[in-house]
Amino acid sequence: MNPWVDAALLLLLVLTAGGALLTRDLIGAVFILSCYSFVLALNWAWLGAVDVAFTEAVVGAGLSTVFFLLALFLTSPEEARSPHHRRHWLALGGLLALALLLVRAGKDLPRMGDPASAPNAYLSPGYLQRSLEDTLTPNVVTSIIMDYRGFDTLIETAVIFTAGIGCALLLRREQ
Amino acid sequence: MIQPYDSLIAQTLCRVLIPWLQLFGLYVLAHGQVSPGGGFVGGVVLGATLLLSLLVYGNDAASRMITQFARYGEGMGLLLFAGLGVLCLLWAGEFLNYGSVSVPGWEGPVRRWTGILLTMVGVYVDVAVVAVAIFYSLSPDNMEQGHD
Numbered sequence: 001m002n003p004w005v006d007a008a009l010l011l012l013l014v015l016t017a018g019g020a021l022l023t024r025d026l027i028g029a030v031f032i033l034s035c036y037s038f039v040l041a042l043n044w045a046w047l048g049a050v051d052v053a054f055t056e057a058v059v060g061a062g063l064s065t066v067f068f069l070l071a072l073f074l075t076s077p078e079e080a081r082s083p084h085h086r087r088h089w090l091a092l093g094g095l096l097a098l099a100l101l102l103v104r105a106g107k108d109l110p111r112m113g114d115p116a117s118a119p120n121a122y123l124s125p126g127y128l129q130r131s132l133e134d135t136l137t138p139n140v141v142t143s144i145i146m147d148y149r150g151f152d153t154l155i156e157t158a159v160i161f162t163a164g165i166g167c168a169l170l171l172r173r174e175q
Numbered sequence: 176m177i178q179p180y181d182s183l184i185a186q187t188l189c190r191v192l193i194p195w196l197q198l199f200g201l202y203v204l205a206h207g208q209v210s211p212g213g214g215f216v217g218g219v220v221l222g223a224t225l226l227l228s229l230l231v232y233g234n235d236a237a238s239r240m241i242t243q244f245a246r247y248g249e250g251m252g253l254l255l256f257a258g259l260g261v262l263c264l265l266w267a268g269e270f271l272n273y274g275s276v277s278v279p280g281w282e283g284p285v286r287r288w289t290g291i292l293l294t295m296v297g298v299y300v301d302v303a304v305v306a307v308a309i310f311y312s313l314s315p316d317n318m319e320q321g322h323d
Contacts, residue, residue, distance in 0.1 A: 050211040054203075058219045063306060066226055070313040134274075135287040137208040146213070146291040150271045153294070154256055157301050161253045164305035168249075171312040 009046055012039045026077050030068040037061040047112070051141045179233030189231045196224045204299050208291060214298030218252075221299065222306025229310065245307035252301025256294050263290075 016036035023029040037060025044053035110117030127144055137143040145153050180186070200220030207213030225245055228236040236242055244251075260271040267275040273290025274283045281289075 051213070054211045054216050055219075058216050058223070062223050063219055063226075066223070067309060067313060070310065074313065134284060135291060136284045137288060137291060139208055139210060139213075141211075142207050142213050142291065142295075146294050147273070147287055150260075150290075150294060153298065154260060154271065157253050157256050157298050160301055160305050161250055164249055164308040167309045167312040 005046060009039065009043050013043060024079050026072055026079055027069070029079075030065060030072065033068070034061045034065040037064070051139075179235065180231045185231050189227060193224050193228055196227075197221060200224065200299075204295060207295050208288070214295030215302055217295075218299040218302030219306065222303040225303065225307050226310050229307075242307065245304045246311060248300075249304050249308050250301075252297045252299065252304060254297075255300060256297030259290065259293055259297065 013036065016032055016039055020029050020032040020036055023032060037056055040060065041053045041057035044050075044056055110120075114120065127140055127148060131137055131140045131143045135143045135147050137147075197220075200217045202217075203212035203220060204214055204217030207217070222245075225236075225242060228239075229242065237246075259273075263272050263276055264270045267277065269275050271290075274287045276286055276290075278286060
């Protein structure tokens with residue numbers, strides 16, 4: 001774990017996020033957001049969460065970019081700025097307070113990879129030890145989401161299905 | 176309906192690229208138990224290749240059977256997943272408990288391995304179909320038809 005790589009990846013994350021927010025041309029903003037997702041995927045991969053990194057790269061940098069672009073073609077590609085500038089200061093203050101709160105809360109999180117932290121001491125060892133002999137599945141992430149926690153995944157699949165149905169009901173005008 | 180993208184470079188490139196991308200999606204699905212990935216990521220890859228072919232080839236791609244299935248087959252993946260759960264419920268008395276289904280000649284771990292693979296196929300189909308469904312909901316031609 002090289003701290004300079006951590007710092008560089010986080011800096012790229014902040015830069016791409018800021019760029020996506022500040023760009024007035026929305027098509028450009030969508031592509032910067034795609035870069036942001038890719039940097040986020042690199043972050044996950046660097047932290048060792050390869051499954052999450054894969055999903056983030058495919059969904060965030062790939063599929064959602066296409067959907068954003070399609071939505072932009074239906075609306076206008078220019079950002080509309082509101083003339084009320086005073087409210088922006090209120091929002092900035094609120095966001096800073098929220099950021100302080102999150103930094104304070106982050107101190108209570110266990111250190112990464114700490115074997116004595118609550119999730120690592122209680123459930124994970126059992127899954128890690130039993131997964132191969134229970135389900136013949138070396139990738140513990142798959143055996144957890146599809147077998148040990150299969151009911152959660154069923155509901156998540158239902159959520160994705162509901163998203164497709166909802167879009168169709170709201171947007172389709174076919175006979 | 177959907178206008179094809181009139182570029183020889185894009186069309187030739189996609190003709191070569193799309194089968195390999197779909198094969199990669201299948202690989203991610205089939206290797207979900209030994210390497211990163213699984214049903215969700217594989218399904219997104221398949222859905223993205225279908226979107227790519229729709230964007231580049233337009234109606235030619237839309238009339239293909241796989242796109243037709245993806246367009247009208249919404250809920251098939253969820254049905255596969257939940258149907259497997261109900262099958263376990265009827266057969267062995269516990270919803271989604273693949274290990275308790277007694278198949279002669281199959282050890283418990285093999286049954287759970289098969290259950291994981293089949294539910295991953297369910298997620299794979301569900302995600303790919305929903306990607307195509309959202310694409311059709313967002314395509315501008317769909318909007319213009321509505322104003323007629």
